[in-house]
Amino acid sequence: MDNKSFEKIGTVPAAGSSSTVKAYTFSDKTNSSKNVSFYRIKMIDKDGAFTYSETKSVKASDVRSNLVLFPNPSHGSVKITLTDMVEPTDVQLLDASGRLIKATILLDIKTIQINNLQKGSYFVRIAGRISGNTEVRKLSVIE
Numbered sequence: 001m002d003n004k005s006f007e008k009i010g011t012v013p014a015a016g017s018s019s020t021v022k023a024y025t026f027s028d029k030t031n032s033s034k035n036v037s038f039y040r041i042k043m044i045d046k047d048g049a050f051t052y053s054e055t056k057s058v059k060a061s062d063v064r065s066n067l068v069l070f071p072n073p074s075h076g077s078v079k080i081t082l083t084d085m086v087e088p089t090d091v092q093l094l095d096a097s098g099r100l101i102k103a104t105i106l107l108d109i110k111t112i113q114i115n116n117l118q119k120g121s122y123f124v125r126i127a128g129r130i131s132g133n134t135e136v137r138k139l140s141v142i143e
Helices: none
Strands: 036-039 042-044 050-052 056-059 067-070 078-082 089-095 100-106 111-114 120-128 134-141
Touching (some): 067 120, 067 134, 100 111
Antiparallel strands (some): 036 056, 042 050, 089 100, 089 120, 120 134
């Protein structure tokens, strides 16, 4: 992809008008590229007017993940470990609607413990401060 020519790969229906922030997700299951892919979102209003999001690049990786969540599902406490941390890394815990619950930067320590999580679904997002490499994993907290 050349970051200039785009093709439609899917649609996510709008949740309708709302005064609260809505989170949307889409997985490109057709992308088998081992290179960088470029994505943008076309947002269409009810009147047909549209705008495009900023273009984002996603680098494919065939290496095994270095993000470990244990236990998952959890009973309210989880250990987040980066097995191959080679750079300062941002770690974010997000709730199911995308709100930031906790954020930290791992520099020398490769493990953090998060306790007292309420029942529900969360996402753990890591991003390398230098490379920008990002990974997201789902975390479930059960009773």
